[in-house]
Amino acid sequence: MERNALTAVLRANQAYCEQLAQKTTLQSGIAFFSTAWPRLPQANQFREVVVPDPQHLADAYGEATAFFAERGLTCSRWAPAFDQPPDEMATFLDAKGYRRRETLAMALREWPDLPARDDLRVLPARPMRQAYRDTFTAQPDRPDAGLLADAALDRLDDARLTMFVAIDGARPVGRGGLFEVGDITRVTDLHVTPDARARGVGLALMRQILALARRFGSRTICLQVDADNAPALSLFKRCGFVVDGQISEFDAPTS
Numbered sequence: 001m002e003r004n005a006l007t008a009v010l011r012a013n014q015a016y017c018e019q020l021a022q023k024t025t026l027q028s029g030i031a032f033f034s035t036a037w038p039r040l041p042q043a044n045q046f047r048e049v050v051v052p053d054p055q056h057l058a059d060a061y062g063e064a065t066a067f068f069a070e071r072g073l074t075c076s077r078w079a080p081a082f083d084q085p086p087d088e089m090a091t092f093l094d095a096k097g098y099r100r101r102e103t104l105a106m107a108l109r110e111w112p113d114l115p116a117r118d119d120l121r122v123l124p125a126r127p128m129r130q131a132y133r134d135t136f137t138a139q140p141d142r143p144d145a146g147l148l149a150d151a152a153l154d155r156l157d158d159a160r161l162t163m164f165v166a167i168d169g170a171r172p173v174g175r176g177g178l179f180e181v182g183d184i185t186r187v188t189d190l191h192v193t194p195d196a197r198a199r200g201v202g203l204a205l206m207r208q209i210l211a212l213a214r215r216f217g218s219r220t221i222c223l224q225v226d227a228d229n230a231p232a233l234s235l236f237k238r239c240g241f242v243v244d245g246q247i248s249e250f251d252a253p254t255s
Contacts, residue, residue, distance in 0.1 A: 005107035005222040006245025010048075010082055012179060012186040012222070017045060019155050024067070028060035029081070031067050039144075040151050041076035041251070044068065048081045054088040061096070078250040086248035097253035101226070104233070105245040108221040111214060112240040114207040117200055120173075122208040125163035126156055131172040132165045138172070138193040152189070163189070164208055166201050176205040178213055185218035190232070197231075206239045 014030070017023070021032040021043040029049035037043040046064045051057050068075045078093060080086050090100050125132040136142075136149035155161055163177035176190035187209055192201045213221050223241065225232050 004244060005105040005220070006247065007082060008107070008184045008220045008222045009105040009186065009224045009245075009247065012181045012184055013079070013224075014047065015160075015181045016179060016186075016188070017042065017047065019158055019161075020151060021045075026063055026067060028056075028063065031064060031075075033068060033071060033073055035071060035073070037151060038073055039147060042151070044073050044075060045077040045079060046075050047077075047079040049078055049089070050081045050084050051089065054092070057089065057092040061092070074252065076252045078252075080248060090248065090250065093250045098250040099253070101249050101251055102228075103224050103247045103249065104227050104243050105247060106223050106225060106236055106241040107244040108210075108213075108240050109242045110240045112210065112238065114203060114210070114239065116207065117204045119168070120201065120204050121167040122164050122204055123167060125165045125175065125177070128165050128167075128172075129153060129156070131167060132156070132163065132175060134172045135165060135175045135191060135193060138195075161188075162212060164205060166192075166205050168196060168201070174201040174205050176202075176209055178209055178216070180216065180218070183219045185213050185216055185221045187213075187221070187223040190223075202232075202235050203238070206235065210239060 017032040020037055021034040024031045028051050030047050032045045032047060034043035051060045064075050080089055133149045133153060136145050136152065139145045156163060160180045161177060163175060165172055166174035173196035174192040177188055179186045179188045190202060190205060223236065225236060
């Protein structure tokens with residue numbers, strides 16, 4: 001795999017945002033925004049932010065805030081550009097109530113030999129829309145689960161996105177898939193419902209996902225995972241991925 005996972009993930013993130021949002025280049029970064037999805041954080045972000053002089057952070061913040069406000073929107077996330085040191089931006093945004101979130105970029109270094117699970121079906125999500133939606137709404141602690149499900153279904157027919165849903169008996173228990181951007185293939189949105197965790201569902205999904213990725217023949221296969229998500233990190237390492245960079249993003253305070 002030739003491309004650095006960090007730059008591959010950032011490139012894929014931009015394309016992923018463009019599925020639901022428009023974009024406009026501002027002086028300090030790219031505003032992704034959607035009046036169709038005003039309450040969806042993923043559709044309203046300020047990305048690729050570059051502010052070389054920390055004294056100008058207030059100007060960048062004012063520009064971004066005004067841009068979203070003019071459209072009746074709120075900027076839900078700041079994402080620094082690849083070469084923008086995050087620490088001074090973190091100090092500024094922390095004072096505004098933003099929460100720093102650390103994620104890891106991972107790259108596939110070797111193809112794994114993963115066991116099959118004959119008792120679990122992993123099926124394409126497009127013809128299984130209700131089952132796919134149920135993997136979102138099975139999260140009772142997420143008041144925005146319905147919104148996230150609607151947005152995911154809106155993405156589903158993009159030819160670059162191939163999603164799967166795991167079915168245990170008649171019950172949807174997980175989802176995950178691949179998003180293609182040029183010669184980059186990104187593993188995306190791997191999720192197991194709370195009542196089915198630690199039972200091999202994630203491994204079964206990854207087996208199907210990586211089998212498809214191998215057929216695609218992409219030069220770079222990558223993913224992004226929360227740095228503090230130990231179970232997911234363990235799973236991805238078992239599947240042949242290695243950490244290849246760290247990403248800092250800043251989530252806006254929720255009302």
